[in-house]
Amino acid sequence: MRLTFDDDVEAFRAEFAAFLEANLPAEAEAAERSRSTGHLPEWARRWQRLQFDTGWLLPGNPPEFGGRNATVVQQFVHLQELSRRRIFHSFNPQGVGIIAASLLSFGTEEQKHRWAVPILRAEITAALGMSEPGAGSDLASLRTRAVLDGDHFIVNGQKVWTSGAHDADVLLTFVRTDPDAPKHKGISVLLIPTSTPGVTRRPFAAFTGPEDKDFNEVFFEDVRVPAENLVGPLNQGWRVANGSLGHERTLMWLGDAERMGDLLRDFHPSTPLDKDWYATLVMDRQALNLLGSAALARAARGDTDVPALSVLKVLGSEASQKALERALEAAGPDGLTHPTTTAPYYHMSYDDAFASWFHRYARSFGGTIAGGTSEIQRTIIAERVLGLPRR
Structure with missing residues (x-):
């Protein structure tokens, strides 16, 4: 396996990085926080609309839907650059990542332009x-x-x-x-x-x-x-449901990998670091990146391996949750209140807005539920990866 990218992909990454450096909202401008994943402050609407108009909101989409017909690998490095900087491209993630995407996959042309485009341009949530x-x-x-x-x-x-x-x-x-x-x-x-x-x-x-x-x-x-x-x-909504959750799961593992990377960078306990815990976190993150890279390579060849996504979903959500539990234990009482990072507050997603170790750990439980619970994912793995009988 070659864990590097071709020159055209790195050029794509560099172009997007330059866009971010030139256009990120100023911290003072972005002082107003989103109060929910259905609420967009005016600065966030402008930021999302700018990305749509320049083709950086969802690069895999055609230009008329906020993209630039990017390949799967280019879409990956786009999300990677956002994750590394702790930048959220939309404060209405389910609207952009699931609902608009589902409308583009299953909706009529009228629905795409009446509903999907306004969602993508942050005119509605x-x-x-x-x-x-x-x-x-x-x-x-x-x-x-x-x-x-x-x-x-x-x-x-x-x-x-x-x-x-x-x-x-x-x-x-x-x-x-x-x-x-x-x-x-x-x-x-x-x-x-x-x-x-x-x-x-x-x-x-x-x-x-x-x-x-x-x-x-x-x-x-x-x-x-x-x-x-x-x-x-x-009466064909089950197909739409599978497509909707597929949009959510395809690169979900990258977020878990980056959160584990954040944990390695942010964790500064007052007690000596548990080397065994640290080594486990490093290995889990590396395993997730390697398995995710293999899934990415298959997707680039046009092979959507849904059971493999279930493996990534369970590994990523549960490994990051266990790591956060250990970090909270090591931080002790300070973990209930003290911020976990010095990253600019407005760069964080809604999920990271509550920034004590306790809040990060508490919100990790959502990761084992959203997009399909760990229990359901294990059933998929048992039946479709391991070939076990249904009973």
């Missing part, structure tokens, strides 16, 4: 309505109903853990449209503006503190949604 009470990891058990009535769907039900919904303009919502079909069938996807009568959003605090209000309960009571807001074919 979006939230993802998947999980429900009793249908979290098992999305196929969802019970939110949508009944076709003429040229509208009538939606009733509830979502939960809907990040940023109270600040978002639109929800990409998974609903059951055929209650008699097997549970993986009969699911459809609707774009539901949050201003629609009958939509109620209730944010609630996470255990990391009352200031951390990103999660929501969302209730739908006789909500009328135009039939033209159906994304993908009727």
